[in-house]
Amino acid sequence: xxxxxxxxxxxxxxxxxxxxxDYFAGQGDGVAVIGTRDRAAIGAELAFRMxxxxxxxxxxxxxxxxxxxxxxxxxxxxxxxxxxxxxxxIAHLAKCLDVARRRGHRIIGLVYGExxxxxxxxxxxxxxxxxxxxxxxVKVMNLPAMSRVTKIxxxxxxxxxxxxxxxxxxxxxxxxxxxxxxxxxxxxxxCLQDALAGQDDPDTDxxxxxxxARGGRLLACxxxxxxxxxxxxxxx
Amino acid sequence: xxxxxxxxxxQRIAGLLDAGSFIEFLPPERRAVSPHLRELGQPAxxxxxxxxxxxxxxxxxxxxxxxxxxxxxxxxxEVHGAKITxxxxxxxxxxxxxVLLLLESGGVRLHEANAGLIAVSEIMRAVLALRAAGVxxxxxxxxxxxxxxxxxxxxxxxxTLIMSEEARLGLSGPEVIETTMGVEEFDAADxxxxxxxxxxxxxxxxxxxxxxxxxxxxxxxxxxxxMQPKPLTLETLEAEHATLGNRLDRFGDMExxxxxxxxxxxxxxxxxxxxxxxxxxxxxxxAGA
Numbered sequence: 001x002x003x004x005x006x007x008x009x010x011x012x013x014x015x016x017x018x019x020x021x022d023y024f025a026g027q028g029d030g031v032a033v034i035g036t037r038d039r040a041a042i043g044a045e046l047a048f049r050m051x052x053x054x055x056x057x058x059x060x061x062x063x064x065x066x067x068x069x070x071x072x073x074x075x076x077x078x079x080x081x082x083x084x085x086x087x088x089x090i091a092h093l094a095k096c097l098d099v100a101r102r103r104g105h106r107i108i109g110l111v112y113g114e115x116x117x118x119x120x121x122x123x124x125x126x127x128x129x130x131x132x133x134x135x136x137x138v139k140v141m142n143l144p145a146m147s148r149v150t151k152i153x154x155x156x157x158x159x160x161x162x163x164x165x166x167x168x169x170x171x172x173x174x175x176x177x178x179x180x181x182x183x184x185x186x187x188x189x190x191c192l193q194d195a196l197a198g199q200d201d202p203d204t205d206x207x208x209x210x211x212x213a214r215g216g217r218l219l220a221c222x223x224x225x226x227x228x229x230x231x232x233x234x235x236x
Numbered sequence: 237x238x239x240x241x242x243x244x245x246x247q248r249i250a251g252l253l254d255a256g257s258f259i260e261f262l263p264p265e266r267r268a269v270s271p272h273l274r275e276l277g278q279p280a281x282x283x284x285x286x287x288x289x290x291x292x293x294x295x296x297x298x299x300x301x302x303x304x305x306x307x308x309x310x311x312x313x314e315v316h317g318a319k320i321t322x323x324x325x326x327x328x329x330x331x332x333x334x335v336l337l338l339l340e341s342g343g344v345r346l347h348e349a350n351a352g353l354i355a356v357s358e359i360m361r362a363v364l365a366l367r368a369a370g371v372x373x374x375x376x377x378x379x380x381x382x383x384x385x386x387x388x389x390x391x392x393x394x395x396t397l398i399m400s401e402e403a404r405l406g407l408s409g410p411e412v413i414e415t416t417m418g419v420e421e422f423d424a425a426d427x428x429x430x431x432x433x434x435x436x437x438x439x440x441x442x443x444x445x446x447x448x449x450x451x452x453x454x455x456x457x458x459x460x461x462x463m464q465p466k467p468l469t470l471e472t473l474e475a476e477h478a479t480l481g482n483r484l485d486r487f488g489d490m491e492x493x494x495x496x497x498x499x500x501x502x503x504x505x506x507x508x509x510x511x512x513x514x515x516x517x518x519x520x521x522x523a524g525a
Contacts, residue, residue: 077412
C-alpha cells in the first residue's frame with residue numbers, strides 16, 4: 001500500500017507527518033511515527049536520522065508510543081557507507097529503540113511495503129510487536145538469487161517452499177515463524193489501537209513460542225531453553 | 237604465540253579460558269543439527285557451527301560462544317542462533333563477569349534464510365536485554381571470514397569489540413556489493429581496498445574496535461582489561477549520536493579510508509596498512525575520530 005493511502009486509514013482524525021525524500025516522521029493521534037517509503041535503502045544517513053528521531057521522542061515526549069512504518073529493500077550497498085561502518089549506524093538505531101522501550105515507549109512495527117534483511121532487522125524486528133499488511137513482502141532474498149548462491153536447483157527450492165516456512169519469501173512464513181504477530185486488515189485505525197493497548201515485557205522475546213505454537217519454527221524454542229537450563233554435570 | 241585466525245572455534249576457547257575450565261552446553265554428542273540443511277541435502281554439523289558454554293578467565297566465570305568459520309562461514313541458522321540466544325539469556329540469571337562472543341560469520345545462513353534472520357534478531361534483543369541488566373558482552377573478532385551481515389550489526393550492539401588487523405567487520409560483504417552494484421562501486425578483488433574499508437585498523441581508527449595482534453594471548457590480554465559494562469542510557473546514546481553524526485558529516489562522502497585518516501591529522505596515512513600492530517597504535521595515537 002502507498003503511504004499516502006495508509007496514513008489516513010491509520011489516523012482518520014488527522015496527522016502531522018513531514019516527508020523528506022524517502023524518510024518521514026511526525027505524529028498522529030499522539031502516536032509518534034517514523035518511517036521510510038519507496039523501498040528505501042537503509043544507509044548510514046537514514047539510520048542516523050531515524051535514531052535521532054527516536055532520541056528526540058524520548059526527550060520531548062516521554063512515554064509516547066512509536067509506530068515504525070519502514071518500507072525498505074534492505075541495507076544500502078555502498079563502499080562509502082561501509083567505510084564509515086554502516087553496521088555501527090544501524091546498531092545505533094537498534095540501541096535507541098531498545099532504550100526507548102525501556103523508558104516506557106511502546107514500539108509497534110508495521111510492514112506496509114517491503115521488509116528485507118538488515119532494513120527489517122534494524123526496525124520492525126526490534127519492535128515490541130511487528131505486524132504486516134496482507135500485501136507486504138518480507139524476505140531475505142528471492143528464490144532465484146538464493147538458488148544461485150546456494151547452488152541448489154530453483155525447482156527444488158520452489159518445491160520445498162510449499163511445505164517449509166524456513167527460506168521462501170512471504171508474510172505468511174514470517175507469521176508462522178513468530179516474527180510477525182499478525183495481519184492488519186479492514187479497520188487499520190482499530191488494528192493500531194488494539195496493538196497499542198497490548199503489553200510486552202522488554203526482557204521477554206515471545207517470538208520463539210509463537211513460532212513453535214504456529215508450527216513454523218520448531219527448534220529455536222527448545223534449543224535456547226536447553227542451553228539456558230543445561231546443568232554442567234549434564235552437559236558432558 | 238598461537239594464531240587466532242588459524243585456530244578453530246574450540247581451540248580459541250581453550251586458548252582463551254583458564255586451562256580445563258570450559259564446560260560446553262549442548263556439545264556435539266548431543267547432536268543439535270540443522271534439520272533444514274538435511275532437507276536440502278547439505279552437510280550438517282553436530283554443533284550447527286557454534287560452541288557455547290561456561291568457563292573461567294583469570295578465575296572469573298564467563299559464558300562464551302564461538303562460531304566456527306569453517307562450517308558454512310559461521311552463518312547463522314535456526315539452531316546456531318538459538319544456542320547463542322539461549323546463552324545470552326542464561327547470563328541474565330547466572331550473571332557471569334562477562335559474556336564473550338568469539339564471532340566469525342557471514343551473517344544469515346541463506347539455506348534457512350527466514351529462520352536465520354529471525355534468529356539474528358533474537359540474538360540482538362538478547363544482547364540488549366543483557367546490557368540493560370549490566371552484564372558486559374564482549375566481541376572477539378579475529379577469524380578469516382570476518383563478521384558481516386546481521387552479526388556485524390550485533391557486534392556493534394555489544395559493550396566492547398576486540399579485533400585483529402587481519403579480521404574484517406562490515407554489513408554487506410565486498411563481493412555482495414560488487415555483484416549487486418558493480419565493480420566500480422566496490423572492487424572485491426582489490427584486497428588492499430577491502431582491508432582499508434573493513435579491516436581492524438580502519439575500525440580502530442574510527443573508534444569502533446580495540447586492535448590486537450593475531451594471537452590468542454593478545455586477545456586474552458585485551459579482554460582482561462575490558463570486562464566492565466558500559467551502560468546504555470539516553471545520555472550515553474546521545475553522546476554516541478553526536479559521535480556518529482560528526483563522523484557522517486566529516487567523512488561520509490570521502491572516497492577512501494586514507495582520506496579519512498588524513499583528515500584526522502594522521503601523518504603519512506598511506507603507510508598505516510603496512511605497520512605492525514604496535515607501530516600502528518603509536519602512529520594513530522591522539523588522532524581525532
